[in-house]
Amino acid sequence: MIREPVPRTVRVFEEGVLRTLRKHGMLDPGDAVLVAVSGGADSTALLLCLHRLARRLGITLVAAHLHHGLRGDEADMDEAFVRELCLRLGVRFVAGRADVRRLASERKRNLEDAARLARYEFLRETAASLGCRKIAVGHTLNDxxxxxxxxxxxxxxxxxxSGIHPVLDNLIIRPLLERPRGQVQRYLTSLSQTWREDSTNSQLRLRRNRLRHELIPYLAKHFNPRVLETMxxxxxxxxxxxxxxxxxxxxxxxxxxxxTEPDIVQLPARPLAGLHPAIGRRVLRLAIRDVRGSLKGITARHADELIRLCGSGTSGRSVDLPGMVTARLQFGELVLQRKTPGAPGLYRYELPVPGRCPVPEAGVSFSASLVSCANVPDAPDRSR
Amino acid sequence: MIREPVPRTVRVFEEGVLRTLRKHGMLDPGDAVLVAVSGGADSTALLLCLHRLARRLGITLVAAHLHHGLRGDEADMDEAFVRELCLRLGVRFVAGRADVRRLASERKRNLEDAARLARYEFLRETAASLGCRKIAVGHTLNDxxxxxxxxxxxxxxxxxxSGIHPVLDNLIIRPLLERPRGQVQRYLTSLSQTWREDSTNSQLRLRRNRLRHELIPYLAKHFNPRVLETMxxxxxxxxxxxxxxxxxxxxxxxxxxxxTEPDIVQLPARPLAGLHPAIGRRVLRLAIRDVRGSLKGITARHADELIRLCGSGTSGRSVDLPGMVTARLQFGELVLQRKTPGAPGLYRYELPVPGRCPVPEAGVSFSASLVSCANVPDAPDRSR
Structure with missing residues (x-):
């Protein structure tokens, strides 16, 4: 049997991947690895490369592909492409289907976010059900x-x-994260391997594409030729x-x-105000997250307000945070507490007609005047 | 006496400057402030603004201008411009002169660096000799x-x-650091105040100008309209x-x-290797700076090498750092030491002719061959 010599491009690429695998302790011998393959250049190269290195690494592979139900025929052809590639390589293939459009409207996400959520859910579930200890995804140095x-x-x-983590939860690994995209494509070409181009890229991700095709090449040309490695x-x-x-x-x-009460966090105000702000602000974010369940809508300004509150020493003063959380200074303690949801009857005001009625709890003021029937203006259309 | 109303542009600008002054505690009543004025828009606005606020702030001003000896007539006219402005405002004016070209060649710096060094030396000396407790310079939000x-x-x-510090050494203050350049120019225009444009800007600072006139407007247009504030x-x-x-x-x-010996730093290796790398690397940089006097040419890689050395536990192993510093692991201690300057006789090698002679101490290798007189090539000209 004559073995063809391995082209230099292929050797360089695979050695690079091996370095990344070792440096971040991504794989152990005996690992079953679920490889996420969309059919694009990056994930095709990932599958091919791990397949060529599998024996040497002592790993076994399963390929997984999620059909997002978004791009009709084109998506069907992507799935067929990955299926055939796996057949040829002798790699087990698992296909999944998601209704990303429905998911997006249910969870109030844009399509791209919803597709990512669906993909990672599918991958985690598939890996768990097949006993795969690792999930390999194809992010590159450019990503x-x-x-x-x-x-x-x-x-x-x-x-x-911090960007894209090479290893997440000791489960998701990114072996191509130190390889530039150009190297990925040269690798595939050297191995006469084709890939699928996603024609919706440009519509789905306008800003990302401007970054990719305009900003990064411009920065590399005029400011730092090694901008990818620097980032x-x-x-x-x-x-x-x-x-x-x-x-x-x-x-x-x-x-x-x-x-240890749930929904209440108490912290001593003076030590809190005395922390270095780089730490104090983070401590407060941990406290807010414990009370609220998330940090959505919380900015550095909110943490700063609480630090000022702690520094003020005025017992009884309070600050409202987004998401129905109140922070109150009480006898030297900062007390963070979720407000009870506004049940009817929590407050009541009389609105004189004509007259004004401020509602401080809601931060608004109602005013009423008498008009003649003929002068009632058309209500502005708020239905859209 | 009729007081003209202050235009809105002027009020907004000056209130912004007051906010910056207060937030960073830049000025105290009674301060004598040396204001660095080149005659460009930023420093002209700085002088004018501090002059208009001087009574309210309880400060007195001196203006200082350094002639860099670089741009002939144009620089003479800048000096005259600042002198006249000060005369009109009734602000004391101090002019200085530097030979930046000579300074650059003496200290092996480029012209821009040398000009900056000369300027700050002049400002510090002038402030000290006049008893000014603060030096105000005109950097803006754009800078x-x-x-x-x-x-x-x-x-x-x-x-x-960390960029440009609002306050440095409790001496240098930058009251315009939160004002965008556009606001500066509108402020001057509203007060019918002219300024001088530096025609060499474009030659002196090509990269900086590309950033200013191309990259930042591009980023503001396509990625973040508030890119200045974000930075x-x-x-x-x-x-x-x-x-x-x-x-x-x-x-x-x-x-x-x-x-406490000078030129030697000893640190226990095991605790050092056990530090979080974010701290360990910084501790090593402090140690290296103590031994070498500076960190020039020291990169993250050098610190990493020393951390690996500490982790190895192999007594007697050593690592050479740039600037004649050796790090040696000795009985559980990392010893950083400056090598005795290479006195003659420190090492000696014979160079056979023809032949090769490696000099491992210097990391170079000399080779000698015999050539006929006629074939001696012209020496490459290294004089420039």
Whole structure:
């Protein structure tokens, strides 16, 4: 049997993937790995590469493909493409189907978010049911750079700049995260492997595409030819700092927190106000999350307001946070508490006609006047 | 006497400056303030604004202008412009002169760096000699955003992303740091005040100008209309995180460091290797700076190498750092030490002719061959 020599492009790519796998301890011998394959270049290369390395790594593969029910014939052909590829490689293939449009309207998400949620749910369930200990997904160095840049332009701190994690929950792994997209495509071409292009990319993700096709090439040309690698380094650095600040804050929060009642968190105000703001703000976010269940709509300004409240020392003062949470200073303690949902009869005001009636609880004021029937204006149409 | 009403643009600008002054505690009543005035829009607005607020703030002003000896007539006219402005306002004026070209060649800096060094030296000396407790300089929100973006694109961590500090050494203050450049120019126009444009800007600072005139407008248009404010927030956040990490690292370093010999730092290896990398790396940088005097040429990779050395536990192993510093693991201690300067006789090798002679201490290899006189090539000209 004559073995063809492995092209240099292929060797370089696979050695790079092996380095990433080792550096982040992504795979152990004996692992069954579920590989997420859309049929695009990145995930096709991921499947092919892990398949070629499988014996050496001592792993077994299953490929999974989710049909999002969005792009008609084209999506059917993607599924057929992945099915045939798996057949040829001798890799077990699992196909799933989701109704992303329904999911999006049910959960009030945009299509892209809903598709991602559906995909990860499908992958986690499939992995669990098949006993796969790892789920491999095809994010590349370009995805990492794009994500860090977008977050930076939005003003994210360490958490956001941490970007795409190489390993998540010791379950999801991203073996291509240190490979540039150009290398991925050269790898496939060298192995005479085709892939599917997603024609809806440009509609679904306008901003991401502008970043990909305009901003990053522009930055590479005029500011930093190694912008992809620089962004990846920034992400690694941010992950490290976020990890450290997170662990200090969690320890501090646990040490300061009083009581164990659900929906109430009590923290001593003076020690809280004395913390370094980098930690104090994070401690408060942990407290708010415990009371509210999430941090949606909570900004740095809210944490700052609570720190000022603690510093003021005025017992009885309180601050309202979004999501029906009140923070009150009581005898040297900051008490965070969920408000009881506004039952009818919680407050009542008389509205004189004509006259005005302010409702401080709601932050609004009603005014009433008498008009003649003929002068009633058409109600503005708010139905849309 | 009839007082003209203050235009809205002027009021908004000055209220913004007052907010910045208060927020950062920049000025105290009784302060004598040296204002750095180049004659450009930013510093002209700074002088005018502080002059208009001087009585209210209880401060007195001196204006200082440094002639860089670089742009001939144009620079002479800048100086004359500032002198006349001060005469009109009744502000004391101090002019200085520097030979920036000579300074650049003496200190091996580019012209821009040398000009900045000269300017701050002049300002500090002038402030000291006149008893000014503060030096006000005219950086704007745009300068802040540009600096944060440039550092981000180069891959800086918190220290770099901290950008331009509102207050430095409790001496240098930047009252315009939260005002966008557009507001500065509208302020001057509203007060019918002209300014000088620096025609060499475009030559001196190509990259900075591309950032200013291309990248930032592009980002504001397509990614974040409030990109200036977002970058300023990022800088404030990075300053906070850098401050916290710095203080933890300094405390840790002081607690771990053994001995007080100059030019030697000893740290126990096992506790060092056990630190969170976000702190461990910073502790090592403090140690390296103590031994070397600076961190020039020291990267994250060097600190990582030392952490690996500490983790290895192999007594006697050592790592060489740039700048003649050796790190050696000795009986559980990491010993950082400056090598004795390479006195003659420190090492000696014979170079056979023809032949090769590697010099491992210097990391180079010399090779010698015999050539005929006629074939001696012209020496490459390294003089430029």
């Amino acid at each position: 990492q750079a794009e994500s860090v840049l977008l977050r930076f332009l939005r003003g994210s701190g360490e958490e956001g700049l 990846a380094r920034t992400a690694a650095h941010a992950r490290e700092v976020a990890g450290y600040l997170g662990s200090v804050s969690r320890r501090t929060y646990q040490a300061l927190r009083h009581g | 802040q955003a540009e600096s944060v973006l440039l550092r981000f694109l180069r891959g800086s961590g918190e220290e770099g992303l 300023a927030r990022t800088a404030a956040h990075a300053r906070e995180v850098a401050g916290y990490l710095g203080s933890v690292s300094r405390r840790t370093y002081q607690a771990l460091r053994h001995g």
